[in-house]
Amino acid sequence: MASTSSLSAVLLLCLAMTASAQLSPTFYQTTCPNALATIKAAVTAAVNKENRMGASLLRLHFHDCFVQGCDASVLLSGMEQNAIPNVMSLRGFEVIDSIKAQLETMCKQTVSCADILTVAARDSVVALGGPSWTVPLGRRDSTNANEAAANNELPPPFFDLVNLTQSFGAKGFTVTDMVALSGAHTIGQAQCQNFRDRLYNETNINSGFATSLKANCPQPTGSGDRNLANLDVSTPYSFDNAYYSNLKSQKGLLHSDQVLFTGTGGGTDNIVNNFASNPAAFSSAFASAMVKMGNLSPLTGSQGQVRLSCSKVN
Ligand code: HEM
Numbered sequence: 001m002a003s004t005s006s007l008s009a010v011l012l013l014c015l016a017m018t019a020s021a022q023l024s025p026t027f028y029q030t031t032c033p034n035a036l037a038t039i040k041a042a043v044t045a046a047v048n049k050e051n052r053m054g055a056s057l058l059r060l061h062f063h064d065c066f067v068q069g070c071d072a073s074v075l076l077s078g079m080e081q082n083a084i085p086n087v088m089s090l091r092g093f094e095v096i097d098s099i100k101a102q103l104e105t106m107c108k109q110t111v112s113c114a115d116i117l118t119v120a121a122r123d124s125v126v127a128l129g130g131p132s133w134t135v136p137l138g139r140r141d142s143t144n145a146n147e148a149a150a151n152n153e154l155p156p157p158f159f160d161l162v163n164l165t166q167s168f169g170a171k172g173f174t175v176t177d178m179v180a181l182s183g184a185h186t187i188g189q190a191q192c193q194n195f196r197d198r199l200y201n202e203t204n205i206n207s208g209f210a211t212s213l214k215a216n217c218p219q220p221t222g223s224g225d226r227n228l229a230n231l232d233v234s235t236p237y238s239f240d241n242a243y244y245s246n247l248k249s250q251k252g253l254l255h256s257d258q259v260l261f262t263g264t265g266g267g268t269d270n271i272v273n274n275f276a277s278n279p280a281a282f283s284s285a286f287a288s289a290m291v292k293m294g295n296l297s298p299l300t301g302s303q304g305q306v307r308l309s310c311s312k313v314n
Pocket residue numbers: 052054055056057058059062088089090091155156157158159164181182184185187188189190191192194231254256
């Protein structure tokens with residue numbers, strides 16, 4: 001039994017590796033040579049117009065890849081968009097749709113929505129001062145989406161360290177990858193309903209920090225649920241390593257952020273310490289974990305399709 005399951009695990013890993021091995025950074029070099037420059041210009045303009053958009057596009061890519069792989073399933077109207085972690089929370093669809101429209105006029109049905117989203121996530125990080133990396137390309141778009149999987153496989157903010165480790169481990173990430181990817185919360189915002197419990201019921205929270213947030217996130221549930229706070233209290237619009245120093249001073253906004261430092265079970269404190277004191281270590285761990293995330297079960301070759309419009313199948 002054990003050997004059967006480890007054999008299937010090896011087979012699955014091989015399949016995943018074969019699929020990502022087919023991705024290549026030069027995939028559009030001859031078919032749509034200006035694709036990458038077009039995406040970068042549009043993302044930079046969108047982030048300059050509204051800083052938060054960089055965060056929203058990065059999160060959109062994460063929520064795409066964790067649910068049946070990086071296949072743009074999250075961009076299809078309805079479906080996954082209605083899942084609990086996504087509804088009234090995900091943003092940035094219009095930016096991706098407008099990039100897609102531009103690329104369709106340049107190179108008809110060539111650049112997939114899944115690739116646009118992967119590149120847009122990287123360009124968002126760069127636009128906010130974070131690290132860059134080379135994006136392997138050639139993903140194709142799904143013809144379906146899975147709301148139930150979005151509910152089951154995206155980690156909720158009340159998860160403890162053990163649940164988070166399982167959730168990321170199930171997608172092939174190490175604990176270091178998980179702590180690095182969580183550093184994405186160095187930008188962007190969260191709604192009061194996602195951190196209220198922490199403000200009023202947790203003890204490992206800086207008291208001044210809690211007090212300042214309570215004003216805009218009152219009890220009881222129902223009032224101010226959608227009021228926003230910055231995930232990184234110190235440098236909210238800069239993609240840096242301040243997120244980890246915040247954790248060390250008990251200023252993580254979400255429960256799932258703070259458990260990475262002195263969370264039950266421990267084990268990640270040393271990684272947080274390293275990323276807090278060594279920005280280069282964080283940048284390189286984040287970049288490599290992002291490439292790994294972008295390689296989650298892509299559709300390649302003749303699988304799926306290249307959508308004409310990211311919000312609907314052809
Ligand atoms: C470790 C598990 C994670 C949990 C539990 C989690 C949970 C959340 C929650 C609850 C929000 C706020 C949503 C809202 O209130 O509307 C949020 C925002 C965000 N998340 Fe995560 N997240 C996790 C990991 C990640 C990862 C891996 C990334 C990307 C690599 C990411 C990127 C973001 C960004 C950038 C925002 C801000 C979005 C915006 O301002 O529009 N998160 N996350």
